Amino acid sequence: MKITKTQKNIRFKILDKIYSKGPISRIDISKETDITPATVSEITGEMINQKLIHEIGEAIPQQGKSGRKKILLDISPNHSFYIGSELSQKYISFCLTDNTGKIIKEKSFVLSHYDLNNTLSENFYINKLQEFIESCTEYNPKGIGIAIPGHFHDENKSIITNNAFWKNFNIKTLIDNIQLPIFFENNVKCMTLAERLLFNNGNDDNFIFFHVGRGMFCSYMYNGELYAKNNYLVGEIGHIVVHPDGELCECGKRGCLQTYASEAWIIKKAQIIFDNSESTYLKQLISEKDKITIDTILKAYLLGDEGIIHILHSAIKYLAITLNNLSMMIDSNKIIIHGELFKEPLLSNLLKEYLDKELNLLGLQNNKNVIIKNYYNYTGALAASTLCINELLVK
Incomplete structure (x- = not known):
C-alpha cells in the first residue's frame, strides 16, 4: 500500500x-x-x-x-546493507555496513603523491568500487554513499573545491558506470551525520564536528539538522584569518588557519626543514622529502626535532584560539575534533591545555565538552555509509 x-x-x-x-x-x-x-x-x-x-x-x-x-x-541489526566510500588525497576507502553502521567488510588503497597525479582517475576509482561491490554481492547492498573532499554540485555532477585535482574528477562517469543508487556529500558533513545517528548516544542534537585533514572543515549539527547545508562557504574554517601578516594562502588571503594547522601545510613546512636542516630527524626517517607524511612528522616530533616541534605547537595554538572563538559564537553542547595529528597523546593534551588557558584568560568557565575522536582510516567510509542509510532507509 x-x-x-x-x-x-x-x-x-x-x-x-x-x-x-x-x-x-x-x-x-x-x-x-x-x-x-x-x-x-x-x-x-x-x-x-x-x-x-x-x-x-x-x-x-x-x-x-x-x-x-x-x-x-x-x-535491529542486519536488516539491510550499505556501501560507503571516502575519496581523499591520502587514500580511497570502502566499507560494507549493516543498517546500524556495523562494518562487515573494508578495503583501502593508500595513495602517495605519485599515485594522486599518475594513478588515481575516475576509471581507477570505478574499477576499485566495482570490485568491492562484487565482493559484497551476497549481502545485496541497497546503495552507495560517497564522502568527497569538497561539496557536491548536483546539477553539474561535479565536486566544488579549490583543489584542481578534484575539480576535474568526473563524477558523471562514476554515476553512469554504477548501477546502485549513489549519494554524495562533503566528507565532514557525512562524519557529522554519522556522529548523530550512530555515536551520539542520545545526548544532544547540538554539536560541532571539527576535522583537521589535508584541508580543514567544520560542520555544525543544530537541533538535529546539518546547519546551512546548502551554503558551501559555511564551515570553511581553514580560511578564518588567525594571523593577518601570515603566509599567503591558496585563497589569496594571508594568515588563514589552514596555513598553520592543515596537514598539507604542515607537510609543506616539514619539507622545507628537510631541505634546509642537516640535523633534522626527518632525514633519519625518510630518504626524500616527497615521502614525508603526518606519521613521519609525528615520529620526528617524538624524537625531539626542534623544527617539527615549533610547527606542531604553532598549529595547536592557532587551533585552540579558533575553537575557543567558536565556543563563544555558536550554541553547541560539545565540540568533536578529528584528525590524524591527534592520535599523538602529547598533541591532544597540549590542545586541551591551550583551550583551558584561553578560557581562563577570558574569565570564563569551560562548560564545553571537547572530545578528541579516535582517528581511524575508515571513519569517512563509515560516515558515507551512514549517508546512504539516512537517504534510503531513514528518510
Missing part, C-alpha cells in the same frame, strides 16, 4: 528519533516528536514486523516515580 507524504514524514521522525536517541520508549518518542502515542504505537508496530526495530526490554524506572513501565525500542 502506497503511503502518503504525511505518513512518510511521520515514519521518518520516529525512525530518526530511534536512531539518534535509541534505545527509547514509545512514550518518549511521542513527547519528543509531538506525534500522538497511538500513531507512534502503530508505526513502531509496523517497523517491528518489518524487523527494522525491536523491543529490548524495560527501562530502569526512576526512583520515586510510578506508572507504566517503559518498553525500550532500538534499531
Whole structure:
C-alpha cells in the first residue's frame, strides 16, 4: 500500500528519533516528536514486523516515580546493507555496513603523491568500487554513499573545491558506470551525520564536528539538522584569518588557519626543514622529502626535532584560539575534533591545555565538552555509509 507524504514524514521522525536517541520508549518518542502515542504505537508496530526495530526490554524506572513501565525500542541489526566510500588525497576507502553502521567488510588503497597525479582517475576509482561491490554481492547492498573532499554540485555532477585535482574528477562517469543508487556529500558533513545517528548516544542534537585533514572543515549539527547545508562557504574554517601578516594562502588571503594547522601545510613546512636542516630527524626517517607524511612528522616530533616541534605547537595554538572563538559564537553542547595529528597523546593534551588557558584568560568557565575522536582510516567510509542509510532507509 502506497503511503502518503504525511505518513512518510511521520515514519521518518520516529525512525530518526530511534536512531539518534535509541534505545527509547514509545512514550518518549511521542513527547519528543509531538506525534500522538497511538500513531507512534502503530508505526513502531509496523517497523517491528518489518524487523527494522525491536523491543529490548524495560527501562530502569526512576526512583520515586510510578506508572507504566517503559518498553525500550532500538534499531535491529542486519536488516539491510550499505556501501560507503571516502575519496581523499591520502587514500580511497570502502566499507560494507549493516543498517546500524556495523562494518562487515573494508578495503583501502593508500595513495602517495605519485599515485594522486599518475594513478588515481575516475576509471581507477570505478574499477576499485566495482570490485568491492562484487565482493559484497551476497549481502545485496541497497546503495552507495560517497564522502568527497569538497561539496557536491548536483546539477553539474561535479565536486566544488579549490583543489584542481578534484575539480576535474568526473563524477558523471562514476554515476553512469554504477548501477546502485549513489549519494554524495562533503566528507565532514557525512562524519557529522554519522556522529548523530550512530555515536551520539542520545545526548544532544547540538554539536560541532571539527576535522583537521589535508584541508580543514567544520560542520555544525543544530537541533538535529546539518546547519546551512546548502551554503558551501559555511564551515570553511581553514580560511578564518588567525594571523593577518601570515603566509599567503591558496585563497589569496594571508594568515588563514589552514596555513598553520592543515596537514598539507604542515607537510609543506616539514619539507622545507628537510631541505634546509642537516640535523633534522626527518632525514633519519625518510630518504626524500616527497615521502614525508603526518606519521613521519609525528615520529620526528617524538624524537625531539626542534623544527617539527615549533610547527606542531604553532598549529595547536592557532587551533585552540579558533575553537575557543567558536565556543563563544555558536550554541553547541560539545565540540568533536578529528584528525590524524591527534592520535599523538602529547598533541591532544597540549590542545586541551591551550583551550583551558584561553578560557581562563577570558574569565570564563569551560562548560564545553571537547572530545578528541579516535582517528581511524575508515571513519569517512563509515560516515558515507551512514549517508546512504539516512537517504534510503531513514528518510
